[in-house]
Amino acid sequence: MIQSSSISDIENTTNSQQAQIQFVKWFRKVAPYVHAFKDKTFIIAFGGELIEDNCLNILVQDLSLLSALGIRLVLVYDAIPQANKQLKLKNNEKILSYDLEPINHNILECIKEASGKVRLDIESSFSQGLPNTPMSNAKIRIISGNFVIAKPKGIIDGIDYLYAGNIRKIDVDAIKSEIEKHSTIALLPAIGFSPTGESFVLKIEELATKAATSLKAEKLIFLTSSKNIEINSNLSGIEIACNDVDSIIKSNCLDKEMTNLLYKAYKSVNNGVERAHIVPYYLDGSILLEVFTHYGIGAMVVANNLDYMRQAKIEDIGSIIKLIEPLEKEGILIKRSRNILERDIDKFTVLEHDMMIYGCAALYEFPEEKMAEIACLTVIPELQNKGEGENLFKHVEKKAKLNGIEQIFVLTTRTSHWFLKRGFHQADISSLPLEKQKQYNKLRNSLIFIKNI
Known part of the structure; x- marks a missing residue:
């Protein structure tokens, strides 16, 4: 008679062997993507909501892995929620949104302060390296600077937008010289600087799109808090040809954030980016699943069907x-x-x-x-x-x-x-x-x- 402990040992051994086989199969399956994306540039864009929702550490672990695999990363971020906290602390009743709106000097200072704090949060997250964690042995260097030259939006329909700006130019050579170094990630806050020494607040989607087209990025990935992709199965794991974007937007099945991102993704692809992705950041490992699985978990906009x-x-x-x-x-x-x-x-x-x-x-x-x-x-x-x-x-x-x-x-x-x-x-x-x-x-x-x- 076989003792129960022996049966348990056999089952554990079998399970262990199956796990090993599955791991090897998975690793081999992602190999084509690893080879294809080595030395390619990805633009990753996310709003301050990602940090407020405590998703930064998980994202940083996954981005560190991408960097280790030879993918060149440029992170584009804003700090709207953090700036709103600063405004509230200073008894300013203004609440910033993602719509076009005038930015006065007091709001600009709050945005600059919030952007600096977010930058420090990102840098400290990439500095982790405790043993037996995903960041163990990771040596990621974060570089930031005056890479984005901006200009004021000026007066539109009689409204002076003050410190709200447009992108004049991105210093492509300076960014490339940094990200081509091993394990160096460039950080672009949604703030640009003018030759006169002034700062201007930029729209994150516009900055990410401009960075992707200027750097000829392989992928532009927008990380979103929108639940549209999760709720609407027709948007999960699909590719959307540019010709189909208009009909999807007109279907009124998208929330405001998703509609905006889909339009920006469409615009970036029309301007030369090969693929633009919209990925929910609240799902653990969402970037890895999007990049290294055949169908991904987000929505991908392409110029033409990839078949x-x-x-x-x-x-x-x-x-x-x-x-x-x-x-x-x-x-x-x-x-x-x-x-x-x-x-x-x-x-x-x-x-x-x-x-x-x-x-x-x-x-x-x-x-x-x-x-x-x-x-x-x-x-x-x-x-x-x-x-x-x-x-x-x-x-x-x-x-x-x-x-x-x-x-x-x-x-x-x-x-x-x-x-x-x-x-x-x-x-x-x-x-x-x-x-x-x-x-x-x-x-x-x-x-x-x-x-x-």
Whole structure:
């Protein structure tokens, strides 16, 4: 009889092994992102609310990890909530908002004081390094300065906006020279300085967008307290093409903050930023999940949809094997060795999304009979029944037609109905090209379907 303690030991060992396997799989899965983002610049923008909500330490831990992976970081922040506290202490009834409003001298001094305090909070958080914590052995250097040249907004519709400013220029060379040093992060408060020595208050979204476009950043990430992404599942883990932004805003499903950020993200992408993200900061690890998982947890604005159908390359073989191997084990697809895939790689088309291969199909042509076989048509399970396989099939079908093919055929053991719905009809082995007839595996007894194109 096995004692209960022995059973417990076995279960613990099994759980430990499973945890190790999961860790290794996860680590390998994020490797493409680590390679892709090394030496790239990310602009991270957040308001003072993040600090008031006690989310700074968690954010700093995750940003330190990004820095350690070779990502160049520029942090853009404001201190509106902290400035409002200063105003209240000084018995000033003015409450600052994120709308355009005049900034007088007293308000400016409160904003400068609050911005200085926030900067110290950020610097002290990055200085942590206790053993057995995420910041252990982290040596992050924070640099700030007069990187932003500003000018007054002036008088608009008869209103003098005093110390509210516009960005005149960002000292790109100075910022680059700092962030290109290992583990150095640049800090940009939402305050700019004029050649006359005056300070002007800037809008954080405008500063972040200008910094991203000027520095040619890979990503612009707005951290938000808005619950829209969490509540509205249609906004979580999606990409939004610029063409769709207007219709989303007009749907009136967004709060004011989310609407503003979505518009700024759209504007930054139109001005050359490749991708702009809106991520809820109150979710633990939100930046890591957004950057290192395929779908992320926020909303991402891009110029065009990132789905990309292209000719396969030799570098894609590993990804193709991952796609078709489970189907080969189930007997749905015939086994193809790496050597065969390397030989036939020019026959494959792949679906790529944000550096990840998630679908493939092969086209084997028989020019003499003006026929072609479509093989290895598959997409990842998460995207099945969502039209991706259909798009891939149509692309390969069109390619065959352009190459003078008049009939396409498939051999299948499981998906006959899918092909029947797309205009195929069942045929027998004698309908196949002679070369394919010789290769036909009678033990698999695959059904044959043919379509005229």
